[in-house]
Amino acid sequence: MELRNLTTFLAVAQTKSFSQAALALNYAQSTVTAQIQTLEDELGVLLFDRLGRHIAVTEAGKRLLDYAQQLVDLEKQARTVLAGDEEPVGSLTIGASETICTYRLPPVLRQFRSSYPRVQLMFRPLAFVDLVPGVRDGSIDVALLIQETAQSPVLNVSQIARERLVLVAEPGHYLTRVEQVYPLHLENETILYTERTCSYRRLFEQMVCEAGICLTANMEFSSIEAIKQCVMAGLGIAVLPEIAVARELARGDLAALPWYKPDWSAATLMVWHKEKWMSPALKAFIRLVHETFPVNQGVLA
Known part of the structure; x- marks a missing residue:
């Protein structure tokens, strides 16, 4: 073989x-x-x-x-x-969710490639549900994802930052003129959701459910870009990481609704296997991520 x-x-x-x-x-x-x-x-x-x-x-x-x-x-x-161990070599397989892949990883990967050109990077953008299992079974060396916890006796989990979450709508939506938006305001709105396993979707659903509101009108997408385009087209409202909509908010293509919990955020985690051999390349990548996104900065701007 x-x-x-x-x-x-x-x-x-x-x-x-x-x-x-x-x-x-x-x-x-x-x-x-x-x-x-x-x-x-x-x-x-x-x-x-x-x-x-x-x-x-x-x-x-x-x-x-x-x-x-x-x-x-x-x-x-x-x-x-x-x-030899002086310079990381070999290959490194990185898994990440769509938001991390698109908006957070590129500068890290650029710096890593510049510093360690002999390491072959294999990158896998995966759904939330596939990332942690990929680390467990060894097919992924390290994963980055937006999720509050990833508890497992065989995993090392490091919170590297927090991502602000924002409720967005088309600029002309009537809720942009409300002083504060509560779950009750969304009762008759169409919600455009990310995949069911998405941590910030579950967080949003929990908040709405605790308020006694049942949101029956919704659509589910596997792509954040598709959600943004549909929100801009007036098809509904969505909950997304602020980093994923920063450009559209700045251009006025989307509007951030004044959600009643302004400091709403979700953890960004880095996960790797406790029992997996820590190659120099893996050590270097983990170190670079920690240097790039020190958790003591709190929520990423």
């Missing part, structure tokens, strides 16, 4: 998509397909069920996952040890 084929197998298992795995690995999709086929032929088993446009890991594939991850990790360790 070739390690590159095992790496591709892990990427497909994590993303549940040949095309997404190809993007993550910077391969052509045909290369990913060929590598998986080669691995299946060598092992004499099917690793994935092809269900139309969807794929699922077979039982044989699930049994291979841990072994594949261990082999890939050992290869990383060997390369780093042989290269």
Whole structure:
């Protein structure tokens, strides 16, 4: 078995998509397909069920996952040890939610690439629900996400900042003229939600529920950009991190509603496995993130 084929197998298992795995690995999709086929032929088993446009890991594939991850990790360790510890080398797989990926990580990645050019960065923008499991199973070295807690006996969790949350609407919405917006004001409004597992969506729903309000008119999206465009089109109201709408607020494309809890925020966490080998590259990345977003600054502006 070739390690590159095992790496591709892990990427497909994590993303549940040949095309997404190809993007993550910077391969052509045909290369990913060929590598998986080669691995299946060598092992004499099917690793994935092809269900139309969807794929699922077979039982044989699930049994291979841990072994594949261990082999890939050992290869990383060997390369780093042989290269010496003075300069981080090898590869580093980073997972992040959409907001962190788009608005917080680029300057960190730019600085990291400049400081450690011999480290190959593999970046995976993933849904909230996939990030912590990815760290647990070893397919992700480190994850960054907006979530209040990520408690687990096998995880290191560091709060690196807090993100301000804002309730946004189109500029002409009547609630922009209200002194303060309470849950009761939203009773007949359409709410445009992020995915169900999103931490700040759950926080918002809890606040509204505690006020005794039931919001029945809502739409759910997997993309923050899609939500912003729909809010600007007058389709409803949304709760989003301020960093994700700062440009639209400054241009007047969106309006921030005067929510009754002005200091509303959610934690930004960095998560990595306690038992995973701490490569020099992983140590360097964690250190850089802490230097870039020191938690004692409080809420990020």
